[in-house]
Amino acid sequence: xxxxxxxxxxxxxxxxxxxxxxxxxxxxxxxxxxxxxxxxxxxxxxxxxxxxxxxxxxxxxxxxxxxxxxxxxxxxxxxxxxxxxxxxxxxxxxxxxxxxxxxxxxxxxxxxxxxxxxxxxxxxxxxxxxxxxxxxxxxxxxxxxxxxxxxxxxxxxxxxxxxxxxxxxxxxxxxxxxxxxxxxxxxxxxxxxxxxxxxxxxxxxxxxxxxxxxxxxxxxxxxxxxxxxxxxxxxxxxxxxxxxxxxxxxxxxxxxxxxxxxxxxxxxxxxxxxxxxxxxxxxxxxxxxxxxxxxxxxxxxxxxxxxxxxxxxxxxxxxxxxxxxxxxxxxxxxxxxxxxxxxxxxxxxxxxxxxxxxxxxxxxxxxxxxxxxxxxxxxxxxxxxxxxxxxxx
Amino acid sequence: xxxxxxxxxxxxxxxxxxxxxxxxxxxxxxxxxxxxxxxxxxxxxxxxxxxxxxxxxxxxxxxxxxxxxxxxxxxxxxxxxxxxxxxxxxxxxxxxxxxxxxxxxxxxxxxxxxxxxxxxxxxxxxxxxxxxxxxxxxxxxxxxxxxxxxxxxxxxxxxxxxxxxxxxxxxxxxxxxxxxxxxxxxxxxxxxxxxxxxxxxxxxxxxxxxxxxxxxxxxxxxxxxxxxxxxxxxxxxxxxxxxxxxxxxxxxx
Numbered sequence: 001x002x003x004x005x006x007x008x009x010x011x012x013x014x015x016x017x018x019x020x021x022x023x024x025x026x027x028x029x030x031x032x033x034x035x036x037x038x039x040x041x042x043x044x045x046x047x048x049x050x051x052x053x054x055x056x057x058x059x060x061x062x063x064x065x066x067x068x069x070x071x072x073x074x075x076x077x078x079x080x081x082x083x084x085x086x087x088x089x090x091x092x093x094x095x096x097x098x099x100x101x102x103x104x105x106x107x108x109x110x111x112x113x114x115x116x117x118x119x120x121x122x123x124x125x126x127x128x129x130x131x132x133x134x135x136x137x138x139x140x141x142x143x144x145x146x147x148x149x150x151x152x153x154x155x156x157x158x159x160x161x162x163x164x165x166x167x168x169x170x171x172x173x174x175x176x177x178x179x180x181x182x183x184x185x186x187x188x189x190x191x192x193x194x195x196x197x198x199x200x201x202x203x204x205x206x207x208x209x210x211x212x213x214x215x216x217x218x219x220x221x222x223x224x225x226x227x228x229x230x231x232x233x234x235x236x237x238x239x240x241x242x243x244x245x246x247x248x249x250x251x252x253x254x255x256x257x258x259x260x261x262x263x264x265x266x267x268x269x270x271x272x273x274x275x276x277x278x279x280x281x282x283x284x285x286x287x288x289x290x291x292x293x294x295x296x297x298x299x300x301x302x303x304x305x306x307x308x309x310x311x312x313x314x315x316x317x318x319x320x321x322x323x324x325x326x327x328x329x330x331x332x333x334x335x336x337x338x339x340x341x342x343x344x345x346x347x348x349x350x351x352x353x354x355x356x357x358x359x360x361x362x363x364x365x366x367x368x369x370x371x372x373x374x375x376x377x378x379x380x381x382x383x384x385x386x387x388x389x390x391x392x393x
Numbered sequence: 394x395x396x397x398x399x400x401x402x403x404x405x406x407x408x409x410x411x412x413x414x415x416x417x418x419x420x421x422x423x424x425x426x427x428x429x430x431x432x433x434x435x436x437x438x439x440x441x442x443x444x445x446x447x448x449x450x451x452x453x454x455x456x457x458x459x460x461x462x463x464x465x466x467x468x469x470x471x472x473x474x475x476x477x478x479x480x481x482x483x484x485x486x487x488x489x490x491x492x493x494x495x496x497x498x499x500x501x502x503x504x505x506x507x508x509x510x511x512x513x514x515x516x517x518x519x520x521x522x523x524x525x526x527x528x529x530x531x532x533x534x535x536x537x538x539x540x541x542x543x544x545x546x547x548x549x550x551x552x553x554x555x556x557x558x559x560x561x562x563x564x565x566x567x568x569x570x571x572x573x574x575x576x577x578x579x580x581x582x583x584x585x586x587x588x589x590x591x592x593x594x595x596x597x598x599x600x601x602x603x604x605x606x607x608x609x610x611x612x613x614x615x616x617x618x619x620x621x622x623x624x625x626x627x628x629x630x631x632x633x634x635x636x637x638x639x640x641x642x643x644x645x646x
Binding site: 019169 | 443444445446447448450451454455458461466467468490491492493494495496497517518519520521523541542543544546547548551566569570571
């Protein structure tokens with residue numbers, strides 16, 4: 001079985017490009033050119049240089065000694081939290097801004113939920129001197145004020161999404177509408193492995209630098225490229241796609257995808273798509289999504305704004321259905337406690353998204369000699385408010 | 394012969410109206426359809442509301458949200474329409490996004506349409522290729538016409554392809570953009586309308602998006618077989634109520 005995208009843009013039964021005809025020329029232009037551009041020597045050189053000099057890659061693969069002692073296994077943290085802008089998101093925006101330039105686009109649009117992808121997009125637009133418009137749900141704008149300020153400082157225009165539930169899925173709808181309205185000069189930088197083909201594949205390839213580095217870093221530390229487990233959290237699934245990518249065909253490596261259970265999978269306030277979702281079409285892609293029996297998309301809930309998405313990327317839907325990856329769900333409470341534990345044991349304040357992945361150590365037992373790599377996708381500075389409110393510091 | 398094809402053969406410019414089912418009130422659907430036919434509309438697009446209508450502007454987003462809040466679903470719509478052919482004889486088309494149809498089951502959806510007397514479907518986010526490979530046989534089995542969209546950005550080659558697989562009309566999106574009322578068309582639209590007219594396509598073209606009044610209707614139909622009014626009509630019934638539908642239609646032609 002292949003876990004990579006096929007020539008028609010599908011991962012097993014998932015994926016494709018369910019887009020209105022108005023978007024066909026834009027998406028087709030990208031589909032025809034993305035691989036050629038990504039594989040050109042000049043692109044690779046510029047991408048690698050920026051990742052090294054600007055983003056600060058490679059990020060460390062850090063052996064978490066005290067955390068390992070506590071759970072009696074060998075835990076490595078892939079430190080994506082140390083990337084410029086504070087999360088893995090920038091790997092993708094660097095790639096896509098270089099793509100946009102080569103496609104001759106001079107106007108950039110993006111959607112954002114918590115604001116991390118918006119900040120990462122605003123950052124690369126400033127770097128390249130391109131116009132940047134970020135769509136963000138009106139409700140998210142209110143609850144993520146520091147990231148809104150960051151985007152503005154970086155020169156981006158932040159447009160509130162006023163439709164529907166006024167959160168990430170509506171911001172994505174607004175960005176797609178903008179692209180329909182501006183089909184010629186605009187590139188849409190999608191922030192996750194979602195959307196119509198070729199986005200899920202393109203974003204996964206840009207993020208695959210994460211597992212590419214893990215391989216050689218682990219070889220140097222453990223004498224082998226393959227760990228026993230790779231753990232990552234999944235909202236749309238971009239950091240997990242990057243951490244899994246070069247291990248997809250290595251069946252000896254167990255992949256664990258961690259979703260947000262919110263207040264509990266059966267509480268009605270959850271974002272655990274693999275449990276609550278079924279096959280449907282969202283944002284141009286056939287995938288697993290949370291929906292009513294009538295096919296209306298359900299607004300998910302998680303304490304973590306980055307995991308608060310009603311679907312998963314089609315790659316992850318395929319990994320779930322084929323059982324290549326194990327899908328676990330972690331509640332708000334479990335995640336918050338795990339986040340605080342990392343602070344105390346390792347002196348690292350994780351993003352609440354990453355805290356969901358960390359909470360797996362409480363619910364799943366690993367063997368003493370297992371090598372477990374956990375993708376620490378982002379840092380917790382952006383979440384201070386939520387941590388403060390939750391723990392009443 | 395399908396009612397749509399019969400209508401397309403009439404020697405006149407066609408006026409079509411889009412409205413959202415279950416709006417303004419849940420049970421307005423049938424009355425709106427009957428009022429439209431009595432007012433002389435040639436065919437109707439019944440909008441099946443969706444939570445995330447990404448090809449629609451603010452007006453239809455709002456009417457869709459309201460209709461869903463009113464309780465509209467595929468099942469409710471089919472129930473409302475079950476006796477529609479006792480009172481209405483003009484072509485009826487359901488326009489909606491793919492996901493609700495997929496959840497209902499594409500075959501079950503088409504079968505239900507055929508039973509009720511729905512003549513065609515417009516599904517903006519079902520790609521032509523996907524339709525051709527996976528659903529064409531089902532549509533044909535139930536004699537449901539699938540209507541495809543073209544836009545100013547669609548290449549001539551692709552337009553020719555879409556024409557070759559169209560068995561009703563081609564829905565010509567007037568300009569690059571989502572749905573929404575405009576007061577006038579510019580030179581860009583005129584050039585585009587002329588370009589398409591000069592291609593001498595097999596399938597008649599009906600222009601939609603941005604048609605709102607007598608002027609835009611007249612201009613659109615000077616180059617095409619007909620035109621569709623959506624957002625402007627939805628705005629009108631929001632303001633004036635569904636009793637005034639005949640006044641709106643009179644103001645167009």
